Amino acid sequence: MTSIINVNLPQQSYEIAIAPGILDQLGQYLADLNLGKKVLVVSNPTIFKHHGERAIASLKAAGFEVASYSLPPGERYKSLNSIQKLYDIALENRLERSSTMVALGGGVVGDMTGFAAATWLRGINVVQVPTTLLAMVDSSIGGKTGVNHPQGKNLIGAFHQPRLVLIDPEVLKTLPVREFRAGMAEVIKYGVIWDAELFSQMEASKNLNQLRYIKPELIDSILTRSCQAKADVVGKDEKEAGLRAILNYGHTIGHAVESLTNYRLITHGEGVAIGMVAAGQIAANLGLWQQEDTERQNALIQKAGLPTKLPDGVDIEAIIEALQLDKKVKAGKVRFILPTQIGVVTITDDVPSETIREVLRAM
Missing domain, CATH: 3.40.50.1970 (Rossmann fold)
Structure with missing residues (x-):
C-alpha cells in the first residue's frame, strides 16, 4: 500500500x-x-x-x-x-x-x-x-x-x-549500518521536537541501530510520521521565518563539530546526535526541562548506536567561535532550539556562552 x-x-x-x-x-x-x-x-x-x-x-x-x-x-x-x-x-x-x-x-x-x-x-x-x-x-x-x-x-x-x-x-x-544510524538521529529529532508518540514507539523497540532488527511496522511508522512532521512544519513555514527553525534541533552544535572535523570524522547524523545531547543538557541546566527527559533522549540516542560525546581533540573554544558562523545567527546571537518536554521545543537566542562551555566540557 x-x-x-x-x-x-x-x-x-x-x-x-x-x-x-x-x-x-x-x-x-x-x-x-x-x-x-x-x-x-x-x-x-x-x-x-x-x-x-x-x-x-x-x-x-x-x-x-x-x-x-x-x-x-x-x-x-x-x-x-x-x-x-x-x-x-x-x-x-x-x-x-x-x-x-x-x-x-x-x-x-x-x-x-x-x-x-x-x-x-x-x-x-x-x-x-x-x-x-x-x-x-x-x-x-x-x-x-x-x-x-x-x-x-x-x-x-x-x-x-x-x-x-x-x-x-x-x-x-x-545502506551501510553507519548511514542507517545517521538517519536515526533525524528520526529521534522529530520525536523530541514534534511527535511524542513516535518517541515512545522508538523507546519500546528493543533495537534501533540496525535495519534488520527493527520490525517493518516500526520502519513504516518512522518513515510516515517523520515525513508528516516535516511536511507539517514546512507547510506552516516554508522559508524558515519562524517555526521551521525547530527542525534545526541538534544542528547548531552538530554543524560546528562537523565543520571543525572537516566533514571527514563524523557523519551529519552523528553530528546531530552530539548536538542533541548538548542542547538537551543546556535545556536542563537552564531549567527548561527535567534532567530525566535529557536522560530519556540520550538513552534513545545510544540505543540507535549514535555518539553522545564530543570527538577527541575538538577544541571547545573553536566550537564557540564556529557557532558565530552559523546561518541562524541574528544580531550576533546564536539561536538555539531547546526542548521543554518530549514533543515540544522552544526557540531562544538567550543562552549564555558559559552554559554552552560548561555542557561541552562535560561531553
Missing part, C-alpha cells in the same frame, strides 16, 4: 509517496506530473550501481529521454566545483526549462541536485528519490538545497521545492 503525504505550500504543493518497490514506478509518477521529456538522473557511483538501472529503466519505459551523472561521494565534494560539472552535463544534454533533474541518493546528492536545478535556467524541475534514511525523513523534503563553503556547511544555497518525493523503503537494505 502506498502512503501519500501532502506538502501544502502556497506556490507549489507536492506529494511524498512511500511504498516498498515504488522505485519501479518512478517513470509513471513523472509522466503523471506532465514533466518535459528530458531527465538527468544524478547519483553517486555506489548508489547508481545498486539502484540506477531500475530508475532509468522505469523512466525510459514511460517515454523519457534519460541521461545520468555520478557525483563523487562525500560531504567534502559538496562544493561549487561539483555543481559546475552538473551544469556542464545539463548543457551537454540540452536540458530545458521543462526538463527534470532526478536526485537518486542521500542528502549530499539531494542538496546538490536541488541547487543545480534551482539555478540552471533560473530553475527547472527536481524530483527527489532519497536512498538513505536521513534523506528520506529529512533532507529530501522541504526544498532546502545548497553546497558547503570551506568555512561553513550549506552557506551557499536556495529554496527550491521538489515536484515529487518518492520513497522506497526497500532500498534501505543496501
Whole structure:
C-alpha cells in the first residue's frame, strides 16, 4: 500500500509517496506530473550501481529521454566545483526549462541536485528519490538545497521545492549500518521536537541501530510520521521565518563539530546526535526541562548506536567561535532550539556562552 503525504505550500504543493518497490514506478509518477521529456538522473557511483538501472529503466519505459551523472561521494565534494560539472552535463544534454533533474541518493546528492536545478535556467524541475534514511525523513523534503563553503556547511544555497518525493523503503537494505544510524538521529529529532508518540514507539523497540532488527511496522511508522512532521512544519513555514527553525534541533552544535572535523570524522547524523545531547543538557541546566527527559533522549540516542560525546581533540573554544558562523545567527546571537518536554521545543537566542562551555566540557 502506498502512503501519500501532502506538502501544502502556497506556490507549489507536492506529494511524498512511500511504498516498498515504488522505485519501479518512478517513470509513471513523472509522466503523471506532465514533466518535459528530458531527465538527468544524478547519483553517486555506489548508489547508481545498486539502484540506477531500475530508475532509468522505469523512466525510459514511460517515454523519457534519460541521461545520468555520478557525483563523487562525500560531504567534502559538496562544493561549487561539483555543481559546475552538473551544469556542464545539463548543457551537454540540452536540458530545458521543462526538463527534470532526478536526485537518486542521500542528502549530499539531494542538496546538490536541488541547487543545480534551482539555478540552471533560473530553475527547472527536481524530483527527489532519497536512498538513505536521513534523506528520506529529512533532507529530501522541504526544498532546502545548497553546497558547503570551506568555512561553513550549506552557506551557499536556495529554496527550491521538489515536484515529487518518492520513497522506497526497500532500498534501505543496501545502506551501510553507519548511514542507517545517521538517519536515526533525524528520526529521534522529530520525536523530541514534534511527535511524542513516535518517541515512545522508538523507546519500546528493543533495537534501533540496525535495519534488520527493527520490525517493518516500526520502519513504516518512522518513515510516515517523520515525513508528516516535516511536511507539517514546512507547510506552516516554508522559508524558515519562524517555526521551521525547530527542525534545526541538534544542528547548531552538530554543524560546528562537523565543520571543525572537516566533514571527514563524523557523519551529519552523528553530528546531530552530539548536538542533541548538548542542547538537551543546556535545556536542563537552564531549567527548561527535567534532567530525566535529557536522560530519556540520550538513552534513545545510544540505543540507535549514535555518539553522545564530543570527538577527541575538538577544541571547545573553536566550537564557540564556529557557532558565530552559523546561518541562524541574528544580531550576533546564536539561536538555539531547546526542548521543554518530549514533543515540544522552544526557540531562544538567550543562552549564555558559559552554559554552552560548561555542557561541552562535560561531553
